[in-house]
Amino acid sequence: INVLQTMIESISTLTPKDKDILRMSWAIVSKDLETLATGIFEMIFEQAPDAKLMFPFMMKDHRSGENKEKRSTEFTFHALRFIQVIESVMQCIDSPDGLEPLFRNLGQIHGRHQEQLGFRPHYWSVFKECTLYHFRKAMRGDKRRYCIRASTKAKMTPSEIDSAIILWREVLRVMIDRMNAGLEANNIIRKANREVIDHDDATHLHPTPRDAKHHIDVVNRRHELSVVVPDFFIRRASDEISLEGVDISSRRSS
Structure with a gap:
């Protein structure tokens, strides 16, 4: 409860100006969610190649045209799932307590992935840094908005972009903390269940x-x-x- 309260307070204490910056930046980076999502996903695999083991479609031979198209579809689908979590945060930025069930469920899913597919918690840090990189890239735009000679005026000033990255880093940190809490809770439950099963087996094999x-x-x-x-x-x-x-x-x- 204390951790949940900390999460709620962390997002709830955002000032109206903070929320405006987040909304402004999100309006820019979410213009092309598919490109954004696949860019983040590709960078995650570049930074943590072993993460591919969690996605069977990444380990198959896709040299033929049909299989290559199938991989592209699966890749995009999973990439968009990443970014949709952030989209949910933006939708609930004024009522963050509504996000807890989502993060708890995601934590439980990753808890199962940890046991079955080799998920590692540090992948979340990789996700955070890759996301921030592509958010900044999208906000700056293709024409490098820092350039004084840019032909079009930037929608966000350099200082606003820096502020947005600081705010997004905090938002992503809260997301990861809550998902990790769900993962740890799932691990505790699974450990307790295994101990009960082991105890029953031991009792059967070694009568009291x-x-x-x-x-x-x-x-x-x-x-x-x-x-x-x-x-x-x-x-x-x-x-x-x-x-x-x-x-x-x-x-x-x-």
Whole structure:
């Protein structure tokens, strides 16, 4: 709860001017989400090549035209999923508490990826830096907006771009912190589940004294019943059948 409160306060304390800068920068960088997303995704794989192991389509041979097109489609799909998370943050920038379920779910997903596909938490830092690089690139534009001789006036001044990058770094940090919290919570649950399973297996393989005493009691009870019940029928009965309701004296008298 304290971590969630910190997240809410971190984004909620953004001033109206901060939010204006974020919205202005987002309006620029989101003009072509597909180009932005694939650029970030490609850079992530350049900086962390081992991350490709998490995406089977990156490990296949795509030399033929049909397969190459399929890879391009899958690549774009996954890249857009990255950027859509940031888009959700911008949509909830005035009510950040609504983001918690999203980040918790993403953390749980990456927790499973950590166990099954080799996800490493430092990939998030790579994602953050690659995102900031492409955000700055988009804000500066193709004509290098810092150039005094630029033919068109920049929509954002250099100082506004710097401010935007500082703000985006904080937003991405909060996102990563919340996803990592979800990942850690998922790991704790999975660890607890494994311990329960391991304990049950160990109990089955190594009976406790209580289990041994129960077994002796059952054997003695069966021996007592064997006076009137043939062993053949006793052996057919399960060791787990309760014999408390049997009236031995009445059966002997019969």
